[in-house]
Structures are given as C-alpha cells and as structure tokens.
Amino acid sequence: MFELDVRSRKPIYEQLTDKVKELIMHGILRADEQLPSVRALSSQLTVNPNTIQKAYRELEREGYIYSLQGKGNFVAALQQGQSESKRAELKEELLRLMAEAVYLGFTETEISSLYRQALDMRREESSHD
Amino acid sequence: MFELDVRSRKPIYEQLTDKVKELIMHGILRADEQLPSVRALSSQLTVNPNTIQKAYRELEREGYIYSLQGKGNFVAALQQGQSESKRAELKEELLRLMAEAVYLGFTETEISSLYRQALDMRREESSHD
C-alpha cells in the first residue's frame, strides 16, 4: 500500500504524509477508517518508528487524521474552513504550474484532458468498496 | 525583481532558481539576456556570493542558463530534447495536483480559467519590450 523511495531527496516522513493525503483524496482511505499502527508500519516498511510517528503527528497537525489515545490513528473528515484555505493554496500552486505548462506549449485541451483523467481515477477507486 | 523569504523552509538558492525559471517561463527574461552578476545580485539581496553561485550553477546544469568565461551568465534558449523530458515531468506533477483539485471540488471550468490566466500573464509580460 505504501511505497517508499529511500533514495529520494524527499524526506521519508514527507513521502509518507504525501502518500496518506493522496489516498484520502482519492477516496481510498475513508473518514474514520483506522490507519496502520506505528509499529506495524515501521516493521512493514523497515523504517524507523520515530519517522512514522513524525509523519502521523504532521498529518494530525494538518487536520488529515486524528489520534485516539491507545486506540490508534484515524482518517478525519474534511472540514469546512480547512477546505477553503487548502483550495486557495492549491489554486496558487496550480497557477504556477500552468505558467510552466504554457511555456512548454501545453494546450487548453491537454490540460482539460488531464483534469478528466484525474476525475476518472477518483471515480474508479471510490467504487472499490 | 527578486524577492526572497529568508524564513522559508525552502533553501535560498532554490528560491532563486525557481524565481529565475519563472521569469524565463513568463518571457520576462529573454534568450541570451544577461543575468545580474554573482556579486551584484549578492550585494543587492544581501546574500552570500556562494549562494548565488550555487543557484546559477544549478540553473546551468538544468539548461536554463549558460555561463561565458569572464563575461557573465546568460539565459539559454529552450532546447528540443530537454523540452520533451520537462513536459513529461510537468504532466505527472499536474496530474497529481489535478487529483487534489478534484478532491477539493474544483470544476473543469475553474481549471480552464486558471490556464487562460497563465496564458494572459505571459502575453502581457512578453509585450513589455
């Protein structure tokens, strides 16, 4: 489920947070679903437990998951205010990439096609119940 | 022309490379145009010359600029093979962001609008001759 590239320049804990966010966004991880325990994930990925811990704490800070003492970590439902600020952030980043896209000659059609591709992927994955 | 955020997590030299790339992509910096000298930029931004140097060498490695012995650093023209691999990279990154966009409820219209906005920005800036 989680694939890490230990040789990457991106810190392992960040690869983990990004991956979890992605799984949530694609609808693969649902609200209130339990995440693997720190120890389980640590031994499965052969990664230092502190690193897993750091990733989970970061996800909690950003509001993607919540932790119940002694029970584990669970996926949080998307909240309103959160959603707004995330939209604004994403918009900025998208605009930056669009500028690159224009520079490299992408057409509007190509961009739209990418959007639909993402849409389809979400539909498929959400249906795997 | 260059603004830095010294408190950012992103290294200064990386902020610089990103900024220069952006300026090139927006057509503000033209092919064969001379960049500020290492020393000039260093004193202007009150940043160590080594840091500027590092940014310039990184940009050279990536093919965005070239350096002439004892003359300075200059904007490189976009090359063919390079362009292809950059397009592929960008496509992947765009797809990743599109998935987020879908998750946060962006519509295809909003995405298209962002693309056109980027297009307009390039047009405007390129016309400042």
Added chain:
Amino acid sequence: MFELDVRSRKPIYEQLTDKVKELIMHGILRADEQLPSVRALSSQLTVNPNTIQKAYRELEREGYIYSLQGKGNFVAALQQGQSESKRAELKEELLRLMAEAVYLGFTETEISSLYRQALDMRREESSHD
C-alpha cells in the same frame, strides 16, 4: 585510498570525483557499499568538508553514488540508459586519443595490450573479496 595533489591545476573536488569513479570502475568499490562520511574524509585528507560535499553531490548528479538521509553516501549500481550515453561519450574521447596515438606511432598491438592490461587490473581487484 585517496591521494590528492593539492598543487595540481585540477580542482580538489574533481580529483575526488575522478578517483571515486575510478575505484567504482575498477570494481574496488562495490554497489551499495558505503563511502567514507563527509566529515571522516574531510579530516583524513585535511580538506574542507564543503569540498568533499561538493564532490559527493557531483557524483550523485552523475549517478555514481546515492545519498541516504542521515545515513551516508553509497555506491550506485550502473544503470542502463546512463550506460548508453556514457559509452557514446567515451567512444568520442577514445577516438580523439587514438588519433594522438597514431601520430605518436603507437601500433594496434600496443593499443590492444593496453586494453588487456586494464582488463587484468579489473579482474585482480574484483577478486579481493
């Protein structure tokens, strides 16, 4: 293991990268083997850590080594696509030197003998397990 000529025109960091490449090519350094830490090599060679760092990053860029976060630098296995372009480069350089060799009266036999010498060196060194 590493010998530097501080009086050479060739920059120290380049002497280092060349030496490491040579050790890898001769099979003395094996894939996934750990290189001396930046600090260790720095004090051993009485060379500034930054210089070692620069050499290691250059080697990473060229695909000869990889760096693991907080663990150290390791020898990378030779990759396919990389190998092709390196072969082409080497071929050009060899052709240039062959022209010199012809000018200076080297015979085909002498050239072949040099090739076998290199072959033998690699065999010997690789067997030191």
Added chain:
Amino acid sequence: MFELDVRSRKPIYEQLTDKVKELIMHGILRADEQLPSVRALSSQLTVNPNTIQKAYRELEREGYIYSLQGKGNFVAALQQGQSESKRAELKEELLRLMAEAVYLGFTETEISSLYRQALDMRREESSHD
C-alpha cells in the same frame, strides 16, 4: 578551420591549443607551415587578441610551434625527446580510459576498430595535398 564553442567550460585559449595540436597530429598542418596571425585569427573568431596570444605562447612552450620575430608563428617539427615523454603521457591517459572502457563493456574488437578508424582518418587527411 577553427571552430570554438564559447559556451564550453573549457577555456577558449585551451580549445585553441587543442585544435592546433589536433591539426598538427592529423597532418593537416605541416612542419614550418605558417599559422594565421594573432590579429587575423582574433577578428575571424571574434575573440580577444590576448586570448589568441596566450594560446600561441602556450603552444610554443609545449614545443608545437615556434615564433619568428616580426614574421609570425610556424609549426615545429616533432622532436625526439619530446616524442618520448608525450608517448608516456598518452599511454597513461589511454590506460585510464581503457579501464572505463572495460567497465562499460567495450570489447577488444571495438577498441581495435577505433584505432583503425583513427588510422584511416589520418591517411585521408594527409593525402589532401
């Protein structure tokens, strides 16, 4: 006759010396033949005269050319002792490259073929009288 790459990392004066040596070695420039004047070459290549001057002085130092006051620069004949030390230098460099060749999987046949290629090139060029 001389092609320079001003964007190269190799200093222009060094590109010049290498090119002249190559022309001599390939038999295109013959002993006692006159080289272009500093001024002529300077304006032809749009390169600073000092740079040409530096290249010629370097070639003279290494024994490839000699200069006659007020007459110009001329190709020197290859001398005995010189030839010996150059052979030794070249042998070392060839051995280094052969090690790379072995590493990248070149066969003895390929190497021999490169040698013959160089031999043929010299034959052809020498015949253009």
Added chain:
DNA sequence: GTGGTCTAGACCACA
C-alpha cells in the same frame, strides 16, 4: 551520528 545549507572572506583563472 549523517548530509545539506549558509556566511564571511580569500585567491585564482579568464577575457
């Protein structure tokens, strides 16, 4: 412990 970034300031090579 590891590598990565940055500053301050010196010296050299090139054009």
Added chain:
DNA sequence: GTGGTCTAGACCACG
C-alpha cells in the same frame, strides 16, 4: 570586470 574554487566555521534537518 567576470565566474570558479577553497577554507573556516556555524546551524539545521533527518533518522
């Protein structure tokens, strides 16, 4: 004048 290299030494991020 330009960029390129190097040292000395500090601080941070990662695991």
